[in-house]
Amino acid sequence: MTARRRAMLGEADVWALLERAGKRGPLMAPVKRGRNSFAFEWVEDPGAVALRYVRTVLPPKRAMFPEREAFLRFRRPPGAGAEAVVSEEPYVLFGVHPCDLAAINQLDWAMGRRHEVVDPNYVARRGAATIVGMECLPDEYCFCPSVGTCDTREGADLFLTPVGSGYLAEVLTGKGRELLDGRVSGREASSEEVGEAEAWSETKRRMTSCQVDAEMGELADLLDSRYESQVWEETALRCYSCGTCTIVCPTCFCYDVEDRLDLTLMSGTREREYDSCQYPDFALVAGPHNFREERSDRVRHRWFRKFVRLLREYGKPFCVGCGRCTQSCTAGIGLTSVLNAVIAEARESAA
Amino acid sequence: MKGDRIGSGVEAGLYVPEIATIVGARDLTWQDRVFVVELAGGRSLGHRPGQFVQLSVFGFGEAPISVCSPPEKAGSFDLCVRKLGGLTKALHGLGPGDEVGIRGPFGNGFPMKAMRGMDCLIVAGGIGLAPLRSVIDSIFLNRSEYGRLILLYGTRSPRDILFPEELEAWSADPRNEVLVTVDEASEGWGGHAGVVTTLFPRVTIDPVRTVVVALVGPPVMYRFVMAELEAMGVPEDHMFFSLERRMRCGVGKCGHCQVDGRCVCVDGPVFSAREIKTMKESV
Numbered sequence: 001m002t003a004r005r006r007a008m009l010g011e012a013d014v015w016a017l018l019e020r021a022g023k024r025g026p027l028m029a030p031v032k033r034g035r036n037s038f039a040f041e042w043v044e045d046p047g048a049v050a051l052r053y054v055r056t057v058l059p060p061k062r063a064m065f066p067e068r069e070a071f072l073r074f075r076r077p078p079g080a081g082a083e084a085v086v087s088e089e090p091y092v093l094f095g096v097h098p099c100d101l102a103a104i105n106q107l108d109w110a111m112g113r114r115h116e117v118v119d120p121n122y123v124a125r126r127g128a129a130t131i132v133g134m135e136c137l138p139d140e141y142c143f144c145p146s147v148g149t150c151d152t153r154e155g156a157d158l159f160l161t162p163v164g165s166g167y168l169a170e171v172l173t174g175k176g177r178e179l180l181d182g183r184v185s186g187r188e189a190s191s192e193e194v195g196e197a198e199a200w201s202e203t204k205r206r207m208t209s210c211q212v213d214a215e216m217g218e219l220a221d222l223l224d225s226r227y228e229s230q231v232w233e234e235t236a237l238r239c240y241s242c243g244t245c246t247i248v249c250p251t252c253f254c255y256d257v258e259d260r261l262d263l264t265l266m267s268g269t270r271e272r273e274y275d276s277c278q279y280p281d282f283a284l285v286a287g288p289h290n291f292r293e294e295r296s297d298r299v300r301h302r303w304f305r306k307f308v309r310l311l312r313e314y315g316k317p318f319c320v321g322c323g324r325c326t327q328s329c330t331a332g333i334g335l336t337s338v339l340n341a342v343i344a345e346a347r348e349s350a351a
Numbered sequence: 352m353k354g355d356r357i358g359s360g361v362e363a364g365l366y367v368p369e370i371a372t373i374v375g376a377r378d379l380t381w382q383d384r385v386f387v388v389e390l391a392g393g394r395s396l397g398h399r400p401g402q403f404v405q406l407s408v409f410g411f412g413e414a415p416i417s418v419c420s421p422p423e424k425a426g427s428f429d430l431c432v433r434k435l436g437g438l439t440k441a442l443h444g445l446g447p448g449d450e451v452g453i454r455g456p457f458g459n460g461f462p463m464k465a466m467r468g469m470d471c472l473i474v475a476g477g478i479g480l481a482p483l484r485s486v487i488d489s490i491f492l493n494r495s496e497y498g499r500l501i502l503l504y505g506t507r508s509p510r511d512i513l514f515p516e517e518l519e520a521w522s523a524d525p526r527n528e529v530l531v532t533v534d535e536a537s538e539g540w541g542g543h544a545g546v547v548t549t550l551f552p553r554v555t556i557d558p559v560r561t562v563v564v565a566l567v568g569p570p571v572m573y574r575f576v577m578a579e580l581e582a583m584g585v586p587e588d589h590m591f592f593s594l595e596r597r598m599r600c601g602v603g604k605c606g607h608c609q610v611d612g613r614c615v616c617v618d619g620p621v622f623s624a625r626e627i628k629t630m631k632e633s634v
């Protein structure tokens with residue numbers, strides 16, 4: 001491994017870093033919202049940032065891919081015109097867990113490179129980010145070891161792991177160095193401290209109870225063989241098509257587009273908003289014909305998209321094991337429960 | 352704004368429509384209107400038959416619309432639009448001098464190269480004739496490069512027939528065969544009645560010398576047409592179908608047009624029967 005700089009910071013140093021980041025420009029970080037609920041938000045008061053949390057309701061992708069975003073300003077005829085609205089204002093995104101870093105890397109591909117087309121709005125906001133990652137501990141919904149995301153550092157500029165009463169900071173990029181250097185004190189980490197930080201990975205794996213019962217390399221074929229599985233129908237009987245599972249997912253990127261007129265009715269903005277393949281009209285065309293008419297079609301689509309189609313195209317599942325969809329589903333539908341039921345069927349029918 | 356670059360050298364203009372002017376418009380039927388559109392300075396759109404543009408009516412949104420004129424037409428291009436929802440209703444209220452937004456052309460288009468030197472069987476259902484008109488006109492303008500041209504066109508009723516004068520003109524050429532059928536024949540209609548597949552027994556083709564391009568409306572019709580053609584002996588990589596999906600971006604980002612692992616806006620909208628058979632939920 002290349003020699004990256006590892007510094008030991010006290011907790012006060014981390015608060016100082018947040019303070020500096022907040023002064024420098026916008027800061028997005030997790031804040032406590034309810035008794036046990038957290039949200040990534042643009043924070044005015046760096047003191048409100050939650051250093052420890054398990055998961056946020058909405059993932060940090062909202063920093064570079066907001067729930068709703070105006071991307072075009074237009075003037076209506078006569079004298080029609082249109083221009084791009086792109087934000088490039090630098091900001092700091094603090095406290096991103098490894099799974100969410102992995103998700104950002106996946107979005108970098110989907111929005112930035114897939115089909116060799118670059119989404120200017122995503123890429124501009126992504127480029128404007130300095131990302132501080134944060135090590136975490138799992139709860140009963142997490143399954144990052146199964147999908148191979150629990151040790152992700154890529155995507156972060158600086159990565160913090162709690163060690164003793166402080167944090168071990170890995171400086172991963174020039175941006176990370178710039179955020180840290182000369183602003184907060186810190187000393188070189190000792191080999192014991194590095195060892196303690198490295199032990200997190202093992203601890204996380206040991207503490208994780210939820211899992212996918214297959215290797216990622218065999219998953220696409222296993223699911224593909226159960227396209228007609230009853231599990232899709234059974235799951236559909238409980239699902240409300242509310243779309244919560246995709247809205248909270250850090251890797252989902254489908255969006256809808258709508259024009260909004262100003263009060264003058266002469267100009268307006270074109271805006272995009274998260275869409276969900278679980279909504280009944282997602283695949284509706286004129287006719288009207290719906291390519292995923294049945295709820296079971298849409299349920300199956302979600303698992304196939306993440307664990308068959310995008311997995312084959314990207315090489316990894318479009319799921320990072322964050323557990324948000326399972327925790328948020330009002331119907332109590334579990335991502336891994338459904339997946340494992342289909343996997344079990346596939347193994348049985350192959351045996 | 353097109354061409355403007357942001358920090359990392361990325362082009363900012365992906366979603367920015369170019370302002371274009373409607374220079375001609377006429378009603379083709381009670382629900383279809385054809386627009387002649389000119390880009391600034393009469394610049395060529397540079398499309399291939401079967402490609403589409405993302406058409407903006409500012410305030411009403413953007414929708415994919417196929418270019419229905421051939422690439423050879425200089426200075427402007429045609430769009431044939433059926434009045435359905437918010438955007439198309441607003442568009443139907445527009446005429447010469449009005450401005451719209453255009454992005455594109457997008458998509459792969461029909462396999463004109465594969466059709467060269469071959470007999471061309473064109474199967475159109477309803478508004479599907481519009482994009483296929485760009486194919487037919489292009490064949491006409493380069494007539495010696497292609498073999499026979501057979502057009503099978505099915506639409507709901509006589510009052511829904513698109514481009515009637517052009518259908519006449521196409522059938523006047525002895526190298527062409529043009530057959531039209533309507534689902535619901537009305538008083539005074541002496542032509543064929545029935546869905547488009549009922550026309551297949553009326554033509555004879557040399558299946559190995561024929562390339563088929565089709566756009567036939569509801570998905571079930573695709574399956575029927577494919578089955579008919581297979582029965583006639585046409586190889587599956589000689590049949591090409593243009594698929595319709597709800598599209599938002601046209602450039603592979605919004606996720607709306609996904610079919611199995613493919614993206615209709617960038618990998619399609621035209622797919623061979625061989626591809627379609629491996630794509631779940633395609634038709």
Ligand SMILES: Cc1cc2nc3c(=O)[nH]c(=O)nc-3n(C[C@H](O)[C@H](O)[C@H](O)COP(=O)(O)OP(=O)(O)OC[C@H]3O[C@@H](n4cnc5c(N)ncnc54)[C@H](O)[C@@H]3O)c2cc1C
Binds near residue numbers: 289
């Ligand atoms: C590649 C491609 C090429 C195309 N080329 C052409 C063309 O050349 N000419 C043309 O006229 N059209 C074409 N279309 C179709 C056209 O883009 C759509 O009809 C477009 O949606 C019309 O937009 P709209 O806002 O007017 O209607 P929309 O509001 O989008 O509604 C259109 C239809 O969709 C259905 N629909 C949409 N939303 C709902 C809902 N919430 N509930 C129930 N039904 C709903 C209805 O059947 C409605 O009639 C093409 C489509 C594709 C993908």
Ligand code: SF4
Binds near residue numbers: 243246
């Ligand atoms: S959150 Fe649950 S109920 Fe809602 S669409 Fe997703 S699986 Fe269905």
Ligand code: SF4
Binds near residue numbers: 250306319325326
């Ligand atoms: S599918 Fe569920 S567990 Fe996987 S990344 Fe999305 S929200 Fe997280």
Ligand code: FES
Binds near residue numbers: 599
């Ligand atoms: S229309 Fe957006 S991905 Fe194809």
